[in-house]
Amino acid sequence: MLALVGVFGLVIGSFLNVVIARLPEHRSLWRPRSACPMCGAAIAWHDNIPVLSYVALRGHCRACSAAIPWRYPVVEAATALLFGAAYERFGPTANFVVAAVLLAALIVITAIDLRFQIIPDAITLPGIVVGFVANLATLRVSWVDSAIGIVVGGGIFWAILEGSLLLTGREGMGGGDVKLGAMLGAFLGWKVALLSIFLAVLLGGVVALVLLGSRATGRKDPIPFGPFLAAGGAAGLFCGERLVTWYMSAFAG
Ligand SMILES: [Zn+2]
Known part of the structure; x- marks a missing residue:
């Protein structure tokens, strides 16, 4: 169960990365699909797997070799770890869900404040x-x-x-x-x-x-x-x- 929560955390962390990248620029969180900001190449699903793809690609875009910010795998890993810790603390309860929502918000706030000095x-x-x-x-x-x-x-x-x-x-x-x-x-x-x-x-x-x-x-x-x-x-x-x-x-x- 804890492994499942971890995987769930990785997936949510991947979405939080989209929020962190797009919310300060007032772009839609849902469209378009993820693309490399340098060359515009669409990111295939197998290059969009949390943490693993970053490691497999050695932190560079497959199309243009531009560096992918280390923020991406860190946010994904942090979300998985914190969700896992929340599950350990609260168990399969509504309190876990609320804790996960708060932690996700805090991760996004941290990353955006570090980048833009804005909450x-x-x-x-x-x-x-x-x-x-x-x-x-x-x-x-x-x-x-x-x-x-x-x-x-x-x-x-x-x-x-x-x-x-x-x-x-x-x-x-x-x-x-x-x-x-x-x-x-x-x-x-x-x-x-x-x-x-x-x-x-x-x-x-x-x-x-x-x-x-x-x-x-x-x-x-x-x-x-x-x-x-x-x-x-x-x-x-x-x-x-x-x-x-x-x-x-x-x-x-
Ligand atoms: Zn690229």
């Missing part, structure tokens, strides 16, 4: 609704918890955005982070969403220090926060409840 509204706005409705259906998170999550998760980044505008005249956060924070709140509930945001800030801080220390980026280069928020959200999805329970019993009990 697409086309993912986060429907994501807020889907997260809230999914919790209404599965009751994994109560609707009150989810609703507060939307307000708190979005509100934190909105406050940072407005605050830094007021103090420095510049946006310290993008509006995309506000909507992604709200989406995490909708899916995870406010307690786990807060934990996810905390983990994201922690991880973002460590990575920023490493990048600055290694001089890979300058102080002025923007580091997109979306990928960290996505990673924090995934961590919250998998072990947020356990951590919150532990925290409550350790400090509030």
Whole structure:
């Protein structure tokens, strides 16, 4: 069963690659069929098999030898691994389906934010609704918890955005982070969403220090926060409840 979930993850990952490539350019996700962006040659089904085709083609287009971005196999493999982990965590339940939807959204957001420094509204706005409705259906998170999550998760980044505008005249956060924070709140509930945001800030801080220390980026280069928020959200999805329970019993009990 786990192998089947993995294969399902590879196929969905392949579709997520289409979303990542086309959504920022406002192109249709369904038409036309995949083609090489360099030479325009249509990609045959046997050259479109997740991960395997990339390896078989050694990362180059069969027709023109243009390099295929490594993003493609990485997104496919990551989707398969995360879906597998979600199946291990939630089993054959509706909660697994909801987790897979959230993880797919987080993968797309990460890849697009890394490429374009944009968190697409086309993912986060429907994501807020889907997260809230999914919790209404599965009751994994109560609707009150989810609703507060939307307000708190979005509100934190909105406050940072407005605050830094007021103090420095510049946006310290993008509006995309506000909507992604709200989406995490909708899916995870406010307690786990807060934990996810905390983990994201922690991880973002460590990575920023490493990048600055290694001089890979300058102080002025923007580091997109979306990928960290996505990673924090995934961590919250998998072990947020356990951590919150532990925290409550350790400090509030
Ligand atoms: Zn080509």
